[in-house]
Amino acid sequence: MKHAITYVAGLVPAFLLAAGLAGAAEMTAGEKQLYDAAKKEGSVTWYVSQTTTEFADGMCGLFKKKYAGVECNVVRASGQVIFQRLVQELQAKAVQGDLMSTNDDGQMLQLKEQGALAQFAPENLKDMVPELRALADKENYWITSGVSPLVIAYNTKLVTEAEAPKNWTDLADPKWKGQVAIGHPSFSGSVGLWTVLMNDLYGWDFFKNIEKNKPQIGRSVADGHNLVASGERKVALAPLPLILSDAILKKVPIGVVYPTDGALLPPSATAILKDAPHPNAARLFENFLLGPEIAEYFAKDYRYPLRAGVPLADGMRPLSSYKTKSIATADGIKKLPEVQEKFRDTFGI
Amino acid sequence: MTSVSHSAATTWSEDQPVKMRVPWHQRLQPANLLWLFLAGILVVLIVAPMWTLVVSSFTDAKTGGWTLHNYVEAYGKERHITALTNTLKMGAVVVVLKLAFGVPLAWACTRTDMPGRNFVRYSVFGAFIMPPYLAGVGWILLAGPNTGWINRVWHSLSGSTEPLVNIFSFGGLVLVTAIGGFFLVFVLVSSAFEMINSEMEDAANILGAGPFKTAMKVTFPLVMPAIIGSALLSFLGAIALYGVPALISIPARYPVVVIQLTEFFSFPLRIQVAAAYSIPLLLITAAMLGLQKLILRRKGYVSVSGKGGERRIVKLGRWRWVLFGYCFVVVALSVLMPLFVLLLAAFSDSWTTGFSFSNLTLSNFHYVLFEHSSSQKALVGSIGLGIVAATVAITLALFIAYIVQRKLIPFSGLLAFLAVSPYVVPGIVLAIGFYAAYALPPIALYGTYTIMALAFITRFLPIAFTTSSAGVRSIHPEMEEAVRILGGGRVTALRHVVGPLLKRTLAGGWLLIFVPAAQELSTAIFLVGPTTRVVSVVLLDLSEEGELEKLAALGSLLLIIIVAVVALGMRYLGRDFMLRRS
Numbered sequence: 001m002k003h004a005i006t007y008v009a010g011l012v013p014a015f016l017l018a019a020g021l022a023g024a025a026e027m028t029a030g031e032k033q034l035y036d037a038a039k040k041e042g043s044v045t046w047y048v049s050q051t052t053t054e055f056a057d058g059m060c061g062l063f064k065k066k067y068a069g070v071e072c073n074v075v076r077a078s079g080q081v082i083f084q085r086l087v088q089e090l091q092a093k094a095v096q097g098d099l100m101s102t103n104d105d106g107q108m109l110q111l112k113e114q115g116a117l118a119q120f121a122p123e124n125l126k127d128m129v130p131e132l133r134a135l136a137d138k139e140n141y142w143i144t145s146g147v148s149p150l151v152i153a154y155n156t157k158l159v160t161e162a163e164a165p166k167n168w169t170d171l172a173d174p175k176w177k178g179q180v181a182i183g184h185p186s187f188s189g190s191v192g193l194w195t196v197l198m199n200d201l202y203g204w205d206f207f208k209n210i211e212k213n214k215p216q217i218g219r220s221v222a223d224g225h226n227l228v229a230s231g232e233r234k235v236a237l238a239p240l241p242l243i244l245s246d247a248i249l250k251k252v253p254i255g256v257v258y259p260t261d262g263a264l265l266p267p268s269a270t271a272i273l274k275d276a277p278h279p280n281a282a283r284l285f286e287n288f289l290l291g292p293e294i295a296e297y298f299a300k301d302y303r304y305p306l307r308a309g310v311p312l313a314d315g316m317r318p319l320s321s322y323k324t325k326s327i328a329t330a331d332g333i334k335k336l337p338e339v340q341e342k343f344r345d346t347f348g349i
Numbered sequence: 350m351t352s353v354s355h356s357a358a359t360t361w362s363e364d365q366p367v368k369m370r371v372p373w374h375q376r377l378q379p380a381n382l383l384w385l386f387l388a389g390i391l392v393v394l395i396v397a398p399m400w401t402l403v404v405s406s407f408t409d410a411k412t413g414g415w416t417l418h419n420y421v422e423a424y425g426k427e428r429h430i431t432a433l434t435n436t437l438k439m440g441a442v443v444v445v446l447k448l449a450f451g452v453p454l455a456w457a458c459t460r461t462d463m464p465g466r467n468f469v470r471y472s473v474f475g476a477f478i479m480p481p482y483l484a485g486v487g488w489i490l491l492a493g494p495n496t497g498w499i500n501r502v503w504h505s506l507s508g509s510t511e512p513l514v515n516i517f518s519f520g521g522l523v524l525v526t527a528i529g530g531f532f533l534v535f536v537l538v539s540s541a542f543e544m545i546n547s548e549m550e551d552a553a554n555i556l557g558a559g560p561f562k563t564a565m566k567v568t569f570p571l572v573m574p575a576i577i578g579s580a581l582l583s584f585l586g587a588i589a590l591y592g593v594p595a596l597i598s599i600p601a602r603y604p605v606v607v608i609q610l611t612e613f614f615s616f617p618l619r620i621q622v623a624a625a626y627s628i629p630l631l632l633i634t635a636a637m638l639g640l641q642k643l644i645l646r647r648k649g650y651v652s653v654s655g656k657g658g659e660r661r662i663v664k665l666g667r668w669r670w671v672l673f674g675y676c677f678v679v680v681a682l683s684v685l686m687p688l689f690v691l692l693l694a695a696f697s698d699s700w701t702t703g704f705s706f707s708n709l710t711l712s713n714f715h716y717v718l719f720e721h722s723s724s725q726k727a728l729v730g731s732i733g734l735g736i737v738a739a740t741v742a743i744t745l746a747l748f749i750a751y752i753v754q755r756k757l758i759p760f761s762g763l764l765a766f767l768a769v770s771p772y773v774v775p776g777i778v779l780a781i782g783f784y785a786a787y788a789l790p791p792i793a794l795y796g797t798y799t800i801m802a803l804a805f806i807t808r809f810l811p812i813a814f815t816t817s818s819a820g821v822r823s824i825h826p827e828m829e830e831a832v833r834i835l836g837g838g839r840v841t842a843l844r845h846v847v848g849p850l851l852k853r854t855l856a857g858g859w860l861l862i863f864v865p866a867a868q869e870l871s872t873a874i875f876l877v878g879p880t881t882r883v884v885s886v887v888l889l890d891l892s893e894e895g896e897l898e899k900l901a902a903l904g905s906l907l908l909i910i911i912v913a914v915v916a917l918g919m920r921y922l923g924r925d926f927m928l929r930r931s
Contacts, residue, residue, distance in 0.1 A: 088614075096796050096878055186612065230496050232496040233495065344428060349603075
C-alpha cells in the first residue's frame with residue numbers, strides 16, 4: 001500500500017512536467033523566450049482607457065491563465081486621465097506602467113515624439129486583419145488594439161426606432177431638449193476625437209446648437225451609455241460594443257443608430273513604454289492582445305476581433321457595411337487643444 | 350564667605366538670565382534635541398511643501414527662472430476667474446446651510462427637552478461617517494433629473510415630465526456639500542452649549558425675557574465664537590472638497606476651483622500654474638482667520654470657559670415636536686435618504702428598476718470584493734492609511750502638545766503654530782504642495798504609500814494637536830513632577846503617566862482622524878499611483894464609468910469597516926464619544 005502511494009506520488013511531478021511541456025509546446029520560440037523572461041519579472045502593469053475596468057480585468061484574467069506566474073495589474077481611468085498620469089510619471093522619471101492602451105492614438109504620437117515609447121513588432125501582427133493593422137504606427141511604436149466605433153445610443157423603452165436620431169446633427173433637434181448626453185473632450189480621448197470630427201464636418205455651430213438642448217456632460221464616453229441604459233437620458237454618444245453587449249447579453253433597453261454622416265472610428269492603440277519596469281512581460285502582453293484568446297473574447301463581447309478569419313458575433317455589422325470616419329493622428333493632435341478650449345467656453349465647464 | 354554670597358547675589362540680579370558660556374555639547378540636551386527633531390518633522394510635513402508651492406508658482410517651468418507668467422496664465426481667462434468667484438459663492442451658501450442644519454440641531458440636542466435627542470445625535474454621527482462623495486452618489490440616485498427616485502414618484506403622481514428636483518444644479522451642489530460637513534458645526538457648537546452656565550439665562554428670565562428672547566439675547570451670543578469658528582472650518586471644507594464637485598458640478602456646468610485645478614494637472618501638465626491658481630485659496634483662508642480673530646477680540650467670552658455651573662434644559666412645550674420635525678428633516682436629507690438608496694442600489698441589479706425581489710443580488714459585492722482589479726487592495730490601502738495617519742498624527746501631536754503646554758523649551762509656541770497651520774490649507778492645495786516637493790526627483794516619492802501617508806498626517810495634524818493639547822492641559826504637572834522626583838525622565842513621565850491618563854482623549858482623537866483619513870479623496874486625488882489606489886479614488890473611477898451599483902457596494906463595504914472600527918472605539922471609550930462631552 002505504502003509502496004503504491006509513493007509510486008503515485010512520484011508520478012505527480014512527472015504529469016505536471018508533461019502538462020507544462022504540452023503547454024509550452026504550443027508556444028513559439030519567441031513567445032517562450034518572452035514568457036521565461038516575463039516570469040522573472042513577475043508582473044505586468046497595464047494602463048488602460050480603451051475598455052471598461054470589467055472588460056480589462058477579464059483580459060488580464062485570460063493572460064494570467066495562459067501565462068501562469070506572471071501577474072497582471074489593470075489601472076483603468078478615462079483617456080486623458082491615464083495620459084496625464086503617464087505624463088506625470090515621465091516628468092517624475094518614475095514610470096510605473098509597462099504598457100498603455102488608449103482610444104486616442106494622438107497620445108501615442110506625442111509619446112513617441114517624446115521618446116517615451118519602445119519599438120516592438122509582436123509576432124501575432126502577421127495574423128491581423130490587414131485594414132486594422134494599417135491603422136497602427138508604421139515604425140511599430142504602437143499597435144492597433146481594437147476599434148470601437150462611436151455611434152448614437154437611444155433608450156428603446158423611451159424612443160422608437162422611427163423617432164431615434166439618424167445622424168449627428170439630429171442631436172440638436174429641440175425634441176431632445178434635456179435628453180442628450182455627451183462626454184467631455186478634456187477627460188475622454190475618444191470624445192476628444194469626436195469633437196474634432198464634428199468641428200471638421202459642421203463647424204463649431206454644431207456644438208452651439210447642441211448646447212441649446214442642455215446635454216448632460218459626463219467625463220468618459222461610457223457615462224453617456226449608462227445614462228441612456230438607465231433612462232436618465234434618451235440619446236447619447238456611446239461606443240458600439242458597450243451598446244450591443246448590454247442590449248443583447250444583459251437585455252438592457254438600448255439601441256444603436258449608425259449615423260448616416262459617419263460613425264467615428266477611433267483606432268485604439270497599445271504601446272510599450274521605453275522605461276517599462278517589466279519590459280518582457282509588457283512585450284508578452286502586447287503579443288497576447290493580438291492572439292486568438294483575445295480575438296475570441298472580443299468577438300463574444302460584440303467587439304471587432306483583430307485577427308483575420310474570426311467570425312463576428314450575431315447582431316454585429318461588418319465595418320465595411322456602414323459609413324465610418326477617422327481622424328488622422330497628426331490632425332487630431334493639432335486640433336484637439338483648440339476644440340477642448342472651445343468646448344469649455346461653449347459649455348461653461 | 351558672606352561677601353562672596355553677597356557678590357553672587359548682585360551678579361544674579363544685575364543681569365538675568367545669567368549669561369554663561371555654555372559649551373555647544375552641553376546645549377545638546379535631550380529636550381533641545383527633541384525640539385529640533387520635532388521642528389524638523391514639521392518642516393518636512395508643512396513648511397517644505399507650502400514653500401515649494403509658493404516658489405513654484407513664481408518659477409518658469411522651462412528655464413527655472415523667476416516669472417509672473419504662471420499667474421497670467423492662471424488668471425488670464427475669464428473662465429478661470431468665474432471658477433474662482435463660483436467657488437466663493439458656493440462656499441458662502443454652503444456655510445449658511447451648514448449653520449442652518451448644525452446650530453439648531455446642536456441646541457435641540459443639548460439644551461432642550463426635544464424627544465429623540467439620541468436618535469438625532471446618532472444620525473448626525475452617521476453623517477460624520479458617511480463620506481461626502483457617497484452622499485453625493487446617494488443624491489444622484491434620489492434626484493437625478495429623469496430617473497431619480499424623487500422625480501419618478503413626482504412624475505407618476507403629477508403626470509408631469511419635468512423634474513421636480515435636479516441634483517445637477519447649484520442648489521444640488523450646495524445641498525450635497527452642506528450635508529457632508531455640518532456634523533462639524535454640530536460637534537463644535539454642541540460642546541459650546543454644554544459649557545454655558547444656566548445662571549445667565551435665568552437672569553434673563555427673571556428680567557422678563559421669554560425662552561425665545563433668552564435664546565436670542567443670551568444663549569446664542571455666548572456660543573458665537575463656536576459658531577464663527579465652525580463657520581470658518583465649514584467654508585474651508587466646502588471650497589476644498591473634490592469629490593462632490595467632480596460628481597455634480599461637471600454635469601451641473603458650474604465650474605469651481607478644484608475642477609479647474611484638474612485641468613492644469615492634465616496634459617500639458619502645468620504644476621506651476623496650478624500652484625499659482627491655488628494661492629488665492631490660501632490667502633482667502635488666511636484672511637478669514639484674521640477676520641475671525643478680529644470679530645472675537647472685540648468681545649469678552651470669559652463666561653463660556655471653564656466647566657460651567659448648573660445647566661438646565663429648556664422646556665419647549667408643544668414646540669418640541671416642531672423642533673423634532675425640523676431635526677428629522679435634516680437627518681433624513683443628510684443621512685437616512687442617501688444611505689437608504691445607496692444600500693438598496695448596492696443590492697440591486699439595476700438601480701433604476703427600483704425595489705423588487707427579482708432585482709436583488711449580491712453580485713455587486715462579489716464583483717468589488719473578488720473581481721475588480723483594484724478594489725480589494727484599495728480597501729486595505731484606505732484602512733491602512735487611516736490607521737497610520739491617525740496613529741502617527743496623534744503620537745506626534747502628543748509630543749508637541751506636551752512640550753507646548755509645559756513650556757519645556759524656548760519657541761515652543763512656534764511648534765504649536767506650525768502644528769495647527771494645515772487647518773488653513775485646503776486638502777487639494779496640500780496635495781499639490783506635496784506633489785511639487787516630494788513626488789519628483791531627487792526625492793521621487795511618486796506613486797508610493799509614503800507620500801500619501803505624509804500628506805494625510807499633515808492634513809489631520811491640527812485635529813490631533815487640538816485634541817492632545819486639550820488633554821495635556823487637563824493634567825496637573827504635579828504627577829509628572831512626582832515621576833521626576835523619583836528619578837524618572839520626561840519620556841518616562843510621558844509614557845507612564847501622561848499617556849495612560851490621556852488614553853481616552855487620545856483614542857477619541859484617533860477616531861476623529863481615522864474616519865476622515867480612511868475616506869480622504871481631496872488630498873489623495875493627485876498623489877495616488879497605479880499601485881497605491883485608495884477606495885475614494887476607485888469610487889470616483891466607478892462613478893465615471895457609471896457603475897453606480899458597484900460603487901454603492903464598495904462604498905457600503907468601506908462604511909461597514911469604518912463603522913466596525915468606530916464601534917470598537919466606542920466600546921473602549923464609552924458611549925459618550927462625540928455625542929456628549931461633560
